[in-house]
Amino acid sequence: MTELEAGLDAGEFSSVELTRALLERIGELDATLNTFVTVTADEALAAAERADKARAAGTGGVLNGLPIIHKDIFCTRGVKTSCGSRMLDNFISPYDAAVVEKMADAGAVVLGKSNMDEFAMGSSNETSYYGAVSNPWDLECSPGGSSGGSAAAVAARFAPAATGTDTGGSIRQPAALTGTVGIKPTYGRVSRYGMIAFASSLDQAGVITRTAEDAARMLGVMAGFDERDSTSIDHPVPDYRAGLGESIEGLRVGVVRQHFDEGLDARCADRIREAIAELESLGAKAVEVDLPNLDLSVPTYYVVAPAECSSNLSRFDGVRFGHRAENAKDLPDLYCRSRGEGFGDEVKRRIMTGTYVLSAGYYDAYYLKAQQVRHLIADDFKKAFANVDVIAGPTAPTPAFKLGDKIDDPITMYLNDIYTIGANLAGLPAMSVPCGFVDDLPVGLHLVGAHFEEQTLLRCAHQYQQATDWHTACPERFR
Amino acid sequence: MSLSKDQVQHIAMLARLELTEDEYAESVLKLSKIVDFVDQLSQADTTDVVPMAHPLDAAQRLRPDAVTEVVERDRFQENAASVADGLYLVPKVIE
Numbered sequence: 001m002t003e004l005e006a007g008l009d010a011g012e013f014s015s016v017e018l019t020r021a022l023l024e025r026i027g028e029l030d031a032t033l034n035t036f037v038t039v040t041a042d043e044a045l046a047a048a049e050r051a052d053k054a055r056a057a058g059t060g061g062v063l064n065g066l067p068i069i070h071k072d073i074f075c076t077r078g079v080k081t082s083c084g085s086r087m088l089d090n091f092i093s094p095y096d097a098a099v100v101e102k103m104a105d106a107g108a109v110v111l112g113k114s115n116m117d118e119f120a121m122g123s124s125n126e127t128s129y130y131g132a133v134s135n136p137w138d139l140e141c142s143p144g145g146s147s148g149g150s151a152a153a154v155a156a157r158f159a160p161a162a163t164g165t166d167t168g169g170s171i172r173q174p175a176a177l178t179g180t181v182g183i184k185p186t187y188g189r190v191s192r193y194g195m196i197a198f199a200s201s202l203d204q205a206g207v208i209t210r211t212a213e214d215a216a217r218m219l220g221v222m223a224g225f226d227e228r229d230s231t232s233i234d235h236p237v238p239d240y241r242a243g244l245g246e247s248i249e250g251l252r253v254g255v256v257r258q259h260f261d262e263g264l265d266a267r268c269a270d271r272i273r274e275a276i277a278e279l280e281s282l283g284a285k286a287v288e289v290d291l292p293n294l295d296l297s298v299p300t301y302y303v304v305a306p307a308e309c310s311s312n313l314s315r316f317d318g319v320r321f322g323h324r325a326e327n328a329k330d331l332p333d334l335y336c337r338s339r340g341e342g343f344g345d346e347v348k349r350r351i352m353t354g355t356y357v358l359s360a361g362y363y364d365a366y367y368l369k370a371q372q373v374r375h376l377i378a379d380d381f382k383k384a385f386a387n388v389d390v391i392a393g394p395t396a397p398t399p400a401f402k403l404g405d406k407i408d409d410p411i412t413m414y415l416n417d418i419y420t421i422g423a424n425l426a427g428l429p430a431m432s433v434p435c436g437f438v439d440d441l442p443v444g445l446h447l448v449g450a451h452f453e454e455q456t457l458l459r460c461a462h463q464y465q466q467a468t469d470w471h472t473a474c475p476e477r478f479r
Numbered sequence: 480m481s482l483s484k485d486q487v488q489h490i491a492m493l494a495r496l497e498l499t500e501d502e503y504a505e506s507v508l509k510l511s512k513i514v515d516f517v518d519q520l521s522q523a524d525t526t527d528v529v530p531m532a533h534p535l536d537a538a539q540r541l542r543p544d545a546v547t548e549v550v551e552r553d554r555f556q557e558n559a560a561s562v563a564d565g566l567y568l569v570p571k572v573i574e
Contacts, residue, residue, distance in 0.1 A: 094554045187534045201534065230540060231533075299517040310494060317495075319567050321558035328570050332495070340497030345505075348496055352487070352506060353513050355494040366517065371530035373523050378531060410509055411516050427534020451535060 001066050001160045001214045008055060008065050015048040015055070015065030019109050022067050026111065026158050029478065033134045035153040037072045038080050039112040047109045054107060062221055064107030069162035071150050072113035073120055074100050074205075075194040083196045084116040084128040084146075087322045087342030097194025098226050099163055099205050106221045111159055115149030118344045119313065120170055120198045122146050123416045126407045127346040134403070135178060136475040137441050141400035144174030144416075150208045151178040156478040161209045161218050165195060167202045168301050169395075169420025172432040175208050176395035176444025179434045179473060181461065182208045183215045186451050187427030188233035190219075191226030199308035200231070202301075202424040210471050212433065212461035216240035219454060235452060243455055244462040249283030251460060254388030258294045259419065265398045271443040272394045275435035275464070279392065282463055289384040289391065293377045297421045298414055300377065303357050303370035304425070309347075310354025316342060349410065378426040385450040390460055394419050395432040395444035419446055429454045433461045434470040442470070481511045 007013055023041050030036055044067070051065035075081045075093035077100075082088045096104070103110070117127040125133040125148030133148045135141040136156040143152040147164030151174035154162050164171040166184035175182025183206045190205040197203060207218040220241065225234040255276060260269055280286055318324040318338025325341055328334035343351070357366035384391060396416060406413045423430035428451060432444035445464070449457045465471050487506050491498050498506060552565055561568040 091558055094551070094557065188537070227540075227542065231537070233535065233537065293523070296520065296523055299519045302513065303517050303520065314495075319559065319569055320555075324560035330570050331572055334570055335495040336497040339495055343496070345502075348498070348502070349506065349509060349513070351494050351496065352490045352510060356482075356490050356510070356514070357517070359490070359493060365521070368530055369520050369523070369525060370517075371532070372525035372528040373520055375528050375531040376523065376525065378534065411512055414516075425531075425534075 001217055004066055004160060015051040015109060016045060018065070019044050019048040019067060019111070022111060022158060029156060030158070032139055033136060033152050033156060034131055035115055035133055035149040035156065035158065036112045037082050037084070037115050037130050037149070040079055040110060043079070044109050044111050047104070051107050051109060061106035062217060063103060066108055067111050067159045068103060068108045069111050069114050069150060069153050069159045070100060071116055071147050071162065071164050073116060073165050073196045074163060075196070076100050076110070076113065079113065081113070081196070082129070083120070084118040084130060085342065085344065085347070086129045087316050089129065090323065091321055095194060098191035098228065099222050100194065102221050114147070114153055114162055117146035117148065118347050119196070119309070120146040120165055120167055121309070121346050121350050123169070123173055123413050124403070124406060125149065126403060127344055129344060132403050135400045136478050137179065138400065140402055141441065142177065142403050144177035144396070144400065146170040147208060148174045151175055151180050151182065154178070154180045154208050154210060155475060157474065161207055161214055163205060164208050165203060165205050166424065167198050167305060168424050169417040171206045171208060172420050172430060172444070172446060173396050173417060175432040177400040177442065179442030179470065180208050180210055181212055181215050181431065181433055181471065182206065183219060183431035183454070183457065184423065184429065185219060185223060185454050186233070186429045188231050189429070189452070189454070190222045191224070191229040191232050193226055193228040197312040199305040200312060201308060202305060204424070212458050212465055213241065213244060215431070216244060216458045216462070238455055240455055240458055243459050246459055247283055248279065248460055248463045251284040251390065252388040253279055253284045253286050254289035254384055254391040255286050256289055256291050256294070256391060256393050258291055259393040263397050263415070263418065264394055265438065267438040268394055268398060268443050271436035271438065272445060275445040276392050278467060279460070279464060282467055287388050289388055291380045291384065291422065293373065293380050294418070294422065296373050297377055297425060298418050300370045300373045300425060301417070301421045302353065302414055303366050304374065306350040306354035307358050307367050308354070310351045310358065313347070313351055318342070374425050377422055381422065381426045381428060389449070389453070389456055391448040393446050395446040399438045399441035399443055423448050427451065429457055431457050431461060433464060435468070436470055482507055482514060
């Protein structure tokens, strides 16, 4: 984005020209990837024209004329907002999400809405009603999920940045699998207004970019208090780009013993160790830390998230918006068939899991228990952050896996998020940064920080990117 | 623990989801696996642990009880499948 901005400022090209070129590129190359649900070419060109005028008048915002993509979970006024579901295939949002408003106010040019796992439930992008997304590094592989369309689009150079959402790893895991940067900020940092809810105590919006510097720029625009989101936090937004250049000399980097237990691909483990060594060579100090309840984070998540999803998705009733079954004989029939037809397998599975754990006689054994274990997990992080500034480890247990490999076994799929889920349960900021390759597929370094320490993560990632060039690698077909 | 087909039918009814016969068969298998998986939680010692209500221990914010929204019924109803005179239409509930 910094380079594009320089080009725009110097008059080497206009935002309209840049937008046209990218739309053309998307038209040419996206058929192989399927990263878009909707391309908003007319709206993008109109926004680019406005941005060019603003630039000429010297009034443009931080993102003026810069192209971005929104995950199709963010409501965009007058544009289809599908959330990757048949349920919302006919839904034209009557309003803009807070994130969409803020990006527009900053002058961003939105190229379209990206493909995603249905209602953000999935780790492979295969649960989308609009079909799976391919990974630009290997078209037979998954880009991860649920923000797989956003991640693949950034990796394929369709745009320098795309928004995403992260409930259990949905920004960071696809960022890792596509060799991009992904950041999920502290819970409550970015407004959830107009972001279609999955699990409200875990959901948080963030961004996928190629550099930490661009992530800092985007996050600065997105973050901030919004009274329309009851869990939005009223906490000052720092200038995320300001401290990026500072050295990480003396930064205490926690290395979690349990991360290198069985389950982590040995070659990925090597890349992670090399990345930590690189951070040490930049002056950071590695400190061993313990997260004893790490193994319990996935089962905890698969109680809490489905419980909240079963409640959130009860709004889809075939009456006010969304898919409606034809010729319903009575009201229960209308509800049951509209939902049965509108939702895909994984969404139904999670709604039913959630309904079960919340049902009479099971609430204490599952939901209450999970919320207690969640406290134990959050306490583990609290203890760790008494001694370290960031925790570094793997984002995902393996590089990108083949499409079709895990979709039939929910548990194997769920375990893909073992390293990322903890940050959601504890509400902590976390990011993934490209740190090398295994079999020509990217590997991501996961950095977790204490609450509201996004700046520390971004600085650590930026300094790492100054010393390495993994983030500059581009998949061959998309050069 | 294995869930029975009756249990899955009951869950689907509570969740207002119509499932096909195939979906029932698959749901019995997969939900049983998921329930087995989350049963690991029973091994955790949570004596005296308070259930976590919010990641940041924040309290619900209150606002003055003032009118802040404007009525935009017509615009919102554009997304509904069936409306008349500003009302949402559903199948007859009472004969």
